[in-house]
Amino acid sequence: MKKNLLVLWPVLSVLVSSHLGFSQTTVNPALSFIGDMRLSGFRHAPAAVGENKMIFDFHELEITAGAALNPYSRADVTLGISHGGIDIEEAYATLLRGLPLNLQVKAGQYRVDFGKLNTQHTHQWSWVERPLMFQRFFGEEGLDAAGLNISSLASLGSWALTLSGNVFSGGSYWGNSQDPKLGNLAESARTSLFAPLTDHANLEFGFSGLTTRLGDSAGGRTTMGNLDFKYKWRPDMYSSVVLLAEGMIGSRLVAAGNEGAGEATRITATGFFASLDIQFHKQYDAGALMDYCRDPVPGFGRQTGIGVFVGFSLVEETYRIGLLLRQDQGPALPRPYQTVILQLLWSLGPHKPHQF
Amino acid sequence: MNHRPSMIILGVALLSLQAAAAVQVVTSTTDIKSIAEFIGGDRISVKSITTGKDNPHFVEVLPSYMVMVSKAALYLKIGLGLDFWAGPIIDGSRNGRLAVADCSEGVEVLEKPSGPVDASMGDIHPQGNPHYWLDPRxxxxxxxxxxxxxxxxxxxxxxxxxxxxxxxxxxxETKIETWQKAAEALQGLEIVTYHNSWPYLGRFLGFKTVGFIEPKPGIEPTASHIAELIDLMKSRGIRVIGKEPYFADQAPRVIAARTGARVVDLPPSVGASEGASDYFSLFDTLLSRLSSAARKIP
Incomplete structure (x- = not known):
């Protein structure tokens, strides 16, 4: 999905010049630019991660644009620009209203709602990186794909029940990409329940399932499940506590030999992520994370990460300075390694980098 | 034959039918809810997204709000960019038959910026100061x-x-006359407030806000700004600091201790504090608290 910057530059130019050249009423998309600058230090890290280096890295510039297309629908675009080029992270249209059964339909390239965290962009988190299980199961960017999403919202008293289903093509699963040439589709569904416990506290939990047939030599169905949980307590505008946890399990066939000969075996992988984020002042938050993934595919193995983080947002989340200290260990690693990341996130426009 | 049980059942059924027939209305704030309940009476059922105790500038878009709006026939916005969060709630509700009305239509808006607006000015509202409901007119x-x-x-x-x-x-209109008469003691009174929420109330009651604890709208107070504000208050003899209940006490208390001023909790909305239970009692409470503070000025 990587594109050359020059290819999309005319589109960006039009967007930017439209924003500058016309009055507010004629500017349709709400444009935002989010910069993610990092100073990362590594100790005893594998070569692929960074060894013992300390590096400045302008990690990504995210450009978002979104607006109503007409009274019934809207469109949203998110482009991620990094050293690898331009990535169309999301580009989709949503039919918002007017359908029966409280349905909404979304079509395009989007982050699939397999679990809660997969739908979010990394700038929404204090812990900087996408949890290991998403990186291992779906690749560095998690699961985003081109497809169709249909969702419905129902009420159970004051609780909100969301049912969502996806059919899509693409995505990477344990490093094996789904082969679009085979015409295989992936299907996923998610059910989530949001419960306002009090005026200041709420609880959300969800269950997701996914199935697809990969284009590798082993064939067979890949199936995955995900459970997510989030609790938020916000007694006033200066403090909050957010506890979230998400677990994942997946099963797929792997060919026995290098050439695909022999009987294929079914393997199971699991992952878990949990974090506690405490906002103790209008501008400050701090927390801890636990990150785990067990992947029996050779070369990966089990990895466990623990970390702590602090964050400072000067004004209304227009920029955020975060510090993450993290240690990772596991049988597949030569020795435990430590990571320190000092991150500066800034936002130009209505889309903000972080919400407590 | 005893008809009492069947009468009760019939009564309950009729009440249920009446409740079911009530027009479902959702409002952004409790102030609009209070007025809507007066106008709509028992023909409508009204819910507000904010409780009055929340800062209406920052409302998290929650699925439970979307569910609330999904059942509504009408959404009443405060407008002027204050309840920008209402848009995602309305979109998320998937409600195709929802009518949306902006209550700010026809209001004379104060402090409308005449030039370009950007974030260096703080969280300024390009359409003007949105706290217009705080003038009962x-x-x-x-x-x-x-x-x-x-x-x-x-x-x-x-x-x-x-x-x-x-x-x-x-x-x-009767209450407006009463409030204006009772506000004579506030004419020309200079006060300091935390946020710029009170130009409409000041215009109505006759007091003047000459400084803010926030150096710019939405910006946390700094030590240098607080020092300047203390100098200003001392030089002008300002003895009243107005504060919305959802802002922190720390900075107002520090300033009050250095200047001898009183910190007055001013409810900016219905439900924000005890006594402000509807749109009428909101102004009763505001007037009572400001008058009480003004009377204590030596």
Missing amino acids: NGLIMARNIEKALVGIDPGNATFYEANLQKFEREL
């Missing part, structure tokens, strides 16, 4: 907007809404 305009919206979605009860609007106007 604007409450009359809001009531007319609400009545018009209710008639639009429920023309069968137009006469009922019109009668209630007239009653609301009569009662509010």
Whole structure:
């Protein structure tokens, strides 16, 4: 999905010049630019991660644009620009209203709602990186794909029940990409329940399932499940506590030999992520994370990460300075390694980098 | 034969039918809810997204709000960019038959920026100061907007809404006269407030806000700004600091200790503090607290 910057530059130019050249009423998309600058230090890290280096890295510039297309629908675009080029992270249209059964339909390239965290962009988190299980199961960017999403919202008293289903093509699963040439589709569904416990506290939990047939030599169905949980307590505008946890399990066939000969075996992988984020002042938050993934595919193995983080947002989340200290260990690693990341996130426009 | 059980069942059924028939209305704030309840009476059922205790500038978009709006026939916004969060809630509700009305229509907006606006000015509202409901004369305009919206979605009860609007106007106009007379002690009073929420109330009651604890709208106070504010208050003899209940006490208390001023909790909305239980008692409470503070100025 990587594109050359020059290819999309005319589109960006039009967007930017439209924003500058016309009055507010004629500017349709709400444009935002989010910069993610990092100073990362590594100790005893594998070569692929960074060894013992300390590096400045302008990690990504995210450009978002979104607006109503007409009274019934809207469109949203998110482009991620990094050293690898331009990535169309999301580009989709949503039919918002007017359908029966409280349905909404979304079509395009989007982050699939397999679990809660997969739908979010990394700038929404204090812990900087996408949890290991998403990186291992779906690749560095998690699961985003081109497809169709249909969702419905129902009420159970004051609780909100969301049912969502996806059919899509693409995505990477344990490093094996789904082969679009085979015409295989992936299907996923998610059910989530949001419960306002009090005026200041709420609880959300969800269950997701996914199935697809990969284009590798082993064939067979890949199936995955995900459970997510989030609790938020916000007694006033200066403090909050957010506890979230998400677990994942997946099963797929792997060919026995290098050439695909022999009987294929079914393997199971699991992952878990949990974090506690405490906002103790209008501008400050701090927390801890636990990150785990067990992947029996050779070369990966089990990895466990623990970390702590602090964050400072000067004004209304227009920029955020975060510090993450993290240690990772596991049988597949030569020795435990430590990571320190000092991150500066800034936002130009209505889309903000972080919400407590 | 004892008919009492069947009468009770019939009564409950009729009440249920009446409740089911009530027009479902959702409002951004409790102030609009209070006025809408007066106009709509028992023909409508109103829920507010904010409780009055929340800062209406920052409302998290929650699925439970979307569910609330999904059942509604009418959404009443405060407008002027204050409840920008209402858009995602309305979109998320998937409600194709929802009518949306902006209660700020026809209001004379104060502090509308004349030039370009950007974030270096703080969290400034390009459409002007949005706290217009804090002038009860604007409450009359809001009531007319609400009545018009209710008639639009429920023309069968137009006469009922019109009668209630007239009653609301009569009662509010009477109260406006009373409040203005009672506010004579506040004429020319200079105060400092935390946020720039009070230009409409100041215009109505006659007091003047000459400084803010926030150096710019939405910006946390700094030590240097607090020092400047203390100098200003001392030089002008300002003895009242108004604070919305959802802001932290720390900076106002520090300033009060250095200047001898009193910190007064001013409810900016219905439900923000005890006594402010509807749109009328909101102004009773505000006037009472400000007058009490003004009387104690040596």
